Amino acid sequence: MSVFQVTILGTSAAIPTNSRRPSSQVVTINDRHLLVDCGEGTQMEMLRRKIRYSRLDAMFISHLHGDHVLGIAGLLTTLSLYERNFPLKLFAPAGLKEILDVTFSHTQSYLGYELEFYPLEAFEPGDTIYETGNYEVKLLPLEHRIFCRGFLFQETNKRPRFDFYKAKALEIPNNYFRLLKLGNVITLDDGRVISPAEVLSDPDSVMSYAYCSDTRYSEPLVEFIRGAQVLYHEATFLNNLASRAAETYHSTTGQAASIAKQAGVKKLYIGHYSARYLDLEPMLEEAQQVFPDTELAKEGLMIDLRKIPV
Amino acid sequence: MSVFQVTILGTSAAIPTNSRRPSSQVVTINDRHLLVDCGEGTQMEMLRRKIRYSRLDAMFISHLHGDHVLGIAGLLTTLSLYERNFPLKLFAPAGLKEILDVTFSHTQSYLGYELEFYPLEAFEPGDTIYETGNYEVKLLPLEHRIFCRGFLFQETNKRPRFDFYKAKALEIPNNYFRLLKLGNVITLDDGRVISPAEVLSDPDSVMSYAYCSDTRYSEPLVEFIRGAQVLYHEATFLNNLASRAAETYHSTTGQAASIAKQAGVKKLYIGHYSARYLDLEPMLEEAQQVFPDTELAKEGLMIDLRKIPV
Numbered sequence: 001m002s003v004f005q006v007t008i009l010g011t012s013a014a015i016p017t018n019s020r021r022p023s024s025q026v027v028t029i030n031d032r033h034l035l036v037d038c039g040e041g042t043q044m045e046m047l048r049r050k051i052r053y054s055r056l057d058a059m060f061i062s063h064l065h066g067d068h069v070l071g072i073a074g075l076l077t078t079l080s081l082y083e084r085n086f087p088l089k090l091f092a093p094a095g096l097k098e099i100l101d102v103t104f105s106h107t108q109s110y111l112g113y114e115l116e117f118y119p120l121e122a123f124e125p126g127d128t129i130y131e132t133g134n135y136e137v138k139l140l141p142l143e144h145r146i147f148c149r150g151f152l153f154q155e156t157n158k159r160p161r162f163d164f165y166k167a168k169a170l171e172i173p174n175n176y177f178r179l180l181k182l183g184n185v186i187t188l189d190d191g192r193v194i195s196p197a198e199v200l201s202d203p204d205s206v207m208s209y210a211y212c213s214d215t216r217y218s219e220p221l222v223e224f225i226r227g228a229q230v231l232y233h234e235a236t237f238l239n240n241l242a243s244r245a246a247e248t249y250h251s252t253t254g255q256a257a258s259i260a261k262q263a264g265v266k267k268l269y270i271g272h273y274s275a276r277y278l279d280l281e282p283m284l285e286e287a288q289q290v291f292p293d294t295e296l297a298k299e300g301l302m303i304d305l306r307k308i309p310v
Numbered sequence: 311m312s313v314f315q316v317t318i319l320g321t322s323a324a325i326p327t328n329s330r331r332p333s334s335q336v337v338t339i340n341d342r343h344l345l346v347d348c349g350e351g352t353q354m355e356m357l358r359r360k361i362r363y364s365r366l367d368a369m370f371i372s373h374l375h376g377d378h379v380l381g382i383a384g385l386l387t388t389l390s391l392y393e394r395n396f397p398l399k400l401f402a403p404a405g406l407k408e409i410l411d412v413t414f415s416h417t418q419s420y421l422g423y424e425l426e427f428y429p430l431e432a433f434e435p436g437d438t439i440y441e442t443g444n445y446e447v448k449l450l451p452l453e454h455r456i457f458c459r460g461f462l463f464q465e466t467n468k469r470p471r472f473d474f475y476k477a478k479a480l481e482i483p484n485n486y487f488r489l490l491k492l493g494n495v496i497t498l499d500d501g502r503v504i505s506p507a508e509v510l511s512d513p514d515s516v517m518s519y520a521y522c523s524d525t526r527y528s529e530p531l532v533e534f535i536r537g538a539q540v541l542y543h544e545a546t547f548l549n550n551l552a553s554r555a556a557e558t559y560h561s562t563t564g565q566a567a568s569i570a571k572q573a574g575v576k577k578l579y580i581g582h583y584s585a586r587y588l589d590l591e592p593m594l595e596e597a598q599q600v601f602p603d604t605e606l607a608k609e610g611l612m613i614d615l616r617k618i619p620v
Contacts, residue, residue, distance in 0.1 A: 015391050018357050022384075040384040041351040047328050066417045070384045074332075074350040077376050081325050095416035102412045106405035107376045108456050146418050 001134060001155060003030050004207045004305040006230070008271065008297045009045040013236050013250075014067050015275040016040075021299055022067040023272060025232070026051050027153050027209060029135050035059040035075075036151060036211050042071035043078050049300060053079055058130060060137065061092035061120075062213060063148035069096065073103045080112045087114040091129055091137075093147050094119035120149050126224060131156065140224050142215035145249045150215070152225060154208035160200035167199045205229075205310035209303075210265070213272045216246060217255035222262045229310050231265040232297060234272035239286055241274075253283045257290035266309050271297035311444060311465060313340050314517045314615040316540070318581070318607045319355040323546050323560075324377050325585040326350075331609055332377040333582060335542070336361050337463050337519060339445050345369040345385075346461060346521050352381035353388050359610060363389055368440060370447065371402035371430075372523060373458035379406065383413045390422045397424040401439055401447075403457050404429035430459050436534060441466065450534050452525035455559045460525070462535060464518035470510040477509045515539075515620035519613075520575070523582045526556060527565035532572045539620050541575040542607060544582035549596055551584075563593045567600035576619050581607035 010021030022039020125141035140150030236250035260268035320331030332349020435451035450460030523544035546560035570578035
C-alpha cells in the first residue's frame with residue numbers, strides 16, 4: 001500500500017473541551033478515506049485537516065452516543081451540497097437509520113447520492129464487514145452501556161516475496177528468477193527441479209489498525225486484536241478512577257495498556273479523555289508503565305502505519 | 311440594562327468553510343444568555359467565546375435547516391452532563407421536538423432538567439413570545455423554503471427620565487426633586503404647582519436587535535422591524551446572483567441593505583454568506599452603497615448595543 005494512515009480528528013469523551021473535539025478519526029488507505037465515528041463538528045475538522053470529502057468511501061460508527069455520531073447528519077448533507085453522485089457506505093447501529101430519516105424529513109434534506117446502510121447488528125464480532133482488493137474491515141466486540149463495536153482495518157492479499165538470497169544460495173541463474181516469481185516449477189541445466197516455494201519468503205506481516213472506543217476493560221477483546229500493528233484504545237480515566245470507569249463502562253489508562261500488552265500489539269494510542277483532565281501527561285505515564293510503546297492521540301495527529309514495525 | 315450584547319458564533323450558509331461556522335448567535339442581556347439558532351458545533355463555539363452554559367436561559371431556532379439546528383442535541387446533552395437542574399426554554403418549529411425525541415431515544419440521552427418546548431407555529435408574526443421584566447422577544451415574519459421566523463429582542467418598561475435641566479430652568483429647589491421623581495404633584499413656596507410631567511423627559515428609545523435569517527427579500531418584514539436599533543439580515547449572495555437568491559429564498563447584499571434602509575434601523579450587520587465567497591469585502595461594499603451603516607458579521611464579533619445610537 002502506498003498510504004495507510006490514521007488522522008485523529010477528536011479525542012474528547014462526552015464533553016468537548018476547548019482543545020478536544022468529539023470522537024472522529026479518518027483511516028486513509030491509498031487515496032481513499034474511511035471515517036470512524038462522527039462526533040459533532042466532524043465536517044469542520046475534516047476541512048481543517050484537509051481530508052477531502054470526495055475521497056470518502058465508507059463510514060463506520062461504533063455506537064450511538066452523541067459524542068460519536070451527532071456530526072453525521074451535517075456531514076451527509078454537506079456531501080450532497082458538494083454534489084456527490086456516487087454511493088457512500090455507512091456501517092452503524094440500526095437506530096441511526098431512524099435518527100437520519102426523521103432529521104432529514106424535518107430539515108427537508110435530500111441526499112443526491114445513495115447511502116448504503118449496513119446495520120452492525122447483522123454481523124458477529126470477528127466478521128469481515130467490508131473488503132476491497134487491498135484491505136478488509138473486521139468487527140470487534142466492545143462492552144459499553146449501549147450496543148457498541150470496534151473495527152479492525154487490515155491489509156489483505158499479501159503475496160509471498162521472492163527471496164533473492166535464497167535463490168543465490170541455491171545457485172539458481174538469474175534468468176530463471178522471473179519464471180519462479182510467476183509461480184513456475186523450473187528444471188535447471190544441472191537437472192535439479194526447483195519449485196517456487198523454495199525461493200519465496202513468508203508473506204510480509206500485514207499492517208493493521210484496531211479502533212476500540214468506547215469499552216470497559218474487556219479481556220475477550222484480546223483474541224480479536226492479537227498481533228495487531230496499531231491499537232487505539234479508549235482511556236477515559238486515570239487508574240485512580242477505576243470504579244468510575246467500571247460504572248460508566250469506560251477504561252482506565254492502565255486497563256487500555258494491559259489490553260495492548262496482552263494482545264501483543266506494536267503500538268498503542270490512547271484517547272477519549274474525560275474533560276476533567278487538562279494535562280494528559282499523567283495518563284501517558286500510567287499507560288507507559290504497563291505498555292511502553294504508548295502515545296497520546298491528539299487532535300490533528302497523523303499516524304503513518306508504514307513507519308511502524310509490523 | 312447593564313449589558314445588551316450580541317456575540318456572533320457562526321456566519322456560514324449551508325456549507326461551512328475553514329473560517330466560517332454554521333449559524334448561531336448569543337444575545338446577552340445583563341448576565342443571562344439567549345441562544346439564537348444552533349448550527350453544528352455551537353457548543354464548541356460557546357466554549358471558545360467564553361459563553362457560560364449555566365447562564366443560558368432560552369433558545370430560539372428560526373427554522374429547521376441543518377445549518378441552523380444540528381448543534382442542538384449535543385448542546386442540550388452537554389448542559390445535562392454539566393448537571394443543569396433548572397428549566398431551559400426552547401422556541402422552535404414543532405418538528406424539532408420529534409428530531410430530539412428520536413435522537414435522545416437512540417442515543418440513550420436523558421436530560422436532567424426540564425426542556426420547555428414552545429412551537430413557533432402557535433404564534434403569529436408580531437406576537438411577543440417571551441418576556442421578562444427587562445426585555446421581550448417578538449416574532450418576525452420571514453420567507454424561506456421552509457417555515458421560518460425571525461426574532462426581535464427589545465428592552466421594555468423604559469421609564470421617563472427626570473430632566474435636571476428642566477427642573478433648574480423652572481427654578482425648582484433641589485429638595486423637591488425626589489418628590490417629583492416619585493410622581494408627586496408639588497406646590498412650591500411661591501405658590502406655583504408643578505406636575506411631574508413638567509420635569510420628565512420622554513423615555514429613552516429602547517435598545518433592540520432584530521435577527522432575520524433565512525429569508526428572501528421580503529417587504530412585509532419592514533413594518534415589523536421599523537426603527538429597530540440593530541438589524542442582522544442574511545445576505546447569502548452578491549447582487550449579481552439575485553436570481554439564485556430568489557430560487558433558494560435567500561437575499562442579496564443589496565436586498566438586505568434595502569430592508570435596513572426602508573425600516574430606518576440604526577445599524578445593519580449582514581451574514582449567512584455563501585461558501586463561494588472567500589473575500590467578503592465586495593459584499594460589504596455592495597450593502598454600504600444602499601445603507602452606509604452596514605458592517606460584516608464575523609465569527610467572534612461582539613456587538614455592544616449600548617454603544618450604538620438608539
